[in-house]
Amino acid sequence: MAPQRFHEQFEHIQRSMPDVPLAMGPEEDAHFLYERGVVLARDGEEARAVEDAVRAHFTATEGLVPDHVRRDGPDTNRTGVTRIRTGAPGAGDDTVPHALRALRQAEDRRGRRLVSRNHVVHIAVNACPGDEPVPVARTQPANPAAAQGGYDADSAVGVLVIDTGLVHDHRSYPPLAHTTGDAQQAETDADGVLRQYVGHGTFIAGILAAVAPDTAITVRGTLNDAGAILESEFGARLFEAVDQGGWPDIISLSAGTPTESGDGLIGLDAFMRELREQRTLLVAAAGNNASDTPFWPAAYAALPEYADSVLSVGALRADGESEACFSNHGPWVRVYAPGERLTSALTGFDTPMPYVYQHSTYDACRFGFDYPCTCQFPRHTGALSEGRESTGAKPDQVMFDGLAQWSGTSFATPVVAGLVAAHMTAQGERDPRVARARLLAATADSAEVRGARVPAFRPPTWRPVPVIAPAVPA
Structure with missing residues (x-):
């Protein structure tokens, strides 16, 4: 995809979500937006396993603060999903890549995807505009x-x-x-x-x-x-x-x-x-x-x-x-x-x-x-x-x-x-x-x-x- 309109729309969507730090996917494809510093996991045992795995990884990694790893919201809800913060709220450094690397090992052991980024879902002429009316x-x-x-x-x-x-x-x-x-x-x-x-x-x-x-x-x-x-x-x-x-x-x-x-x-x-x-x-x-x-x-x-x-x-x-x-x-x-x-x-x-x-x-x-x-x-x-x-x-x-x-x-x-x-x-x-x-x-x-x-x-x-x-x- 030609990235120009995607970049233009990124600023527009970010203004509509002023309290959510957003980021773009890799420059070479520029296909998705996501919430920086947060991962998603399924409620219950999987969410706890994700939190424990990330916390343990941060404890062993110089410069990262395990106290910033925490679940947001209730452990169970109808959607079956839990947000897990992997860094200080508002921090400029995106610690999600560290979290994802740590979790790949846990996923390999369990044979199941445990975590993902918190993507932005958008109307199909929004972050990928066909044209304007x-x-x-x-x-x-x-x-x-x-x-x-x-x-x-x-x-x-x-x-x-x-x-x-x-x-x-x-x-x-x-x-x-x-x-x-x-x-x-x-x-x-x-x-x-x-x-x-x-x-x-x-x-x-x-x-x-x-x-x-x-x-x-x-x-x-x-x-x-x-x-x-x-x-x-x-x-x-x-x-x-x-x-x-x-x-x-x-x-x-x-x-x-x-x-x-x-x-x-x-x-x-x-x-x-x-x-x-x-x-x-x-x-x-x-x-x-x-x-x-x-x-x-x-x-x-x-x-x-x-x-x-x-x-x-x-x-x-x-x-x-x-x-x-x-x-x-x-x-x-x-x-x-x-x-x-x-x-x-x-x-x-x-x-x-x-x-x-x-x-x-x-x-x-x-x-x-x-x-x-x-x-x-x-x-x-x-x-x-x-x-x-x-x-x-x-x-x-x-x-x-x-x-x-x-x-x-x-x-x-x-x-x-x-x-x-x-x-x-x-x-x-x-x-x-x-x-x-x-x-x-x-x-x-x-x-x-x-x-x-x-x-x-x-x-x-x-x-x-x-x-x-x-x-x-x-």
């Missing part, structure tokens, strides 16, 4: 357009969207008239300018409602805080979301993270185990790093025990022929769907609202693709862009008054969630996992991804967008 005239139809059929409270498929919340005027967009959930916090800054990623959850709900009109959509603002949350907190927030309304038919999740080890998230162990015992289908975004590195929790789809309960989604480019330049890929990605230049509801239906771009476009695709992708068009200069101050370039500002065009696996995900829901409605199927299996088995559609043909879901109301580069101002 582009205003669309209200006269231009949504894409995908609204499918035929209406909403029936008695038959509607229940879909829970875990994301940022709903903008205040979302009901002004007819497909979202029946959508409920949490309000988006702090839509604008002190100057009345839209904050970054406001409208992300609303945009997703709009796509879902268009593809599957007979859905009872609930949007939870689990990721309202700059679209990011610590792994140690995410499991508890997921439990809160399902506890509010019960386990739904489908969860649409456009968030995740790669991990240092390449394995799953210890912080989600308990939630994933409980999900497996329900009938709920988790539809999860594959991420926008243009990488084959697993992005969790989408990558649970490749584990046999979760094969029927998790569906991972990559993004197709605007013409639908192959993958979008930003889309993650690999055998752990089960299906691809349109995810570039989709059109849905954003915000500003009541009053037009300004937005200042945060990232600049590139002269060429940052991932090395040769089609006119969203890396390059439409051209704009962003406020966070590295080197902008030296050129004196001002960030570009636009106005939103309802609809927007946006790209990312974030938005391919509700396309697939909507198609599963629409299949349930059309076939009278009440089990979303059965619907998932039948859709995958029945699809004859495919797309080319990295030289291979892979399953692709394309909604009947989706229109390909020609990938012709607009003229670049002289």
Whole structure:
């Protein structure tokens, strides 16, 4: 992945978590963020073993203070995870590498991974941005357009969207008239300018409602805080979301993270185990790093025990022929769907609202693709862009008054969630996992991804967008 936008987003996320010392993964991949000075372990005997192993290592290591090794919070909780601090709070030196080296020996003895970093889970256009939204005239139809059929409270498929919340005027967009959930916090800054990623959850709900009109959509603002949350907190927030309304038919999740080890998230162990015992289908975004590195929790789809309960989604480019330049890929990605230049509801239906771009476009695709992708068009200069101050370039500002065009696996995900829901409605199927299996088995559609043909879901109301580069101002 080209690291520039990742570095720009790091500062943005750090400002949203001022009391959490964050760090980036290794420079050569720049894929994940984590809480510095903390490791995660499973509750109970394993957490105590981790604490003892780290303390013993620090005692034997010159310059490290064993008294700074301690567990934060209760020893047992529903998420089954314990934070273990491995250094003085706020200390500049990151002692986690020492802890991890000490624990590798303990893991080798037990034959099980005992510990991980406390990763930052983020919406899939946040720390790995596909692009930023582009205003669309209200006269231009949504894409995908609204499918035929209406909403029936008695038959509607229940879909829970875990994301940022709903903008205040979302009901002004007819497909979202029946959508409920949490309000988006702090839509604008002190100057009345839209904050970054406001409208992300609303945009997703709009796509879902268009593809599957007979859905009872609930949007939870689990990721309202700059679209990011610590792994140690995410499991508890997921439990809160399902506890509010019960386990739904489908969860649409456009968030995740790669991990240092390449394995799953210890912080989600308990939630994933409980999900497996329900009938709920988790539809999860594959991420926008243009990488084959697993992005969790989408990558649970490749584990046999979760094969029927998790569906991972990559993004197709605007013409639908192959993958979008930003889309993650690999055998752990089960299906691809349109995810570039989709059109849905954003915000500003009541009053037009300004937005200042945060990232600049590139002269060429940052991932090395040769089609006119969203890396390059439409051209704009962003406020966070590295080197902008030296050129004196001002960030570009636009106005939103309802609809927007946006790209990312974030938005391919509700396309697939909507198609599963629409299949349930059309076939009278009440089990979303059965619907998932039948859709995958029945699809004859495919797309080319990295030289291979892979399953692709394309909604009947989706229109390909020609990938012709607009003229670049002289």
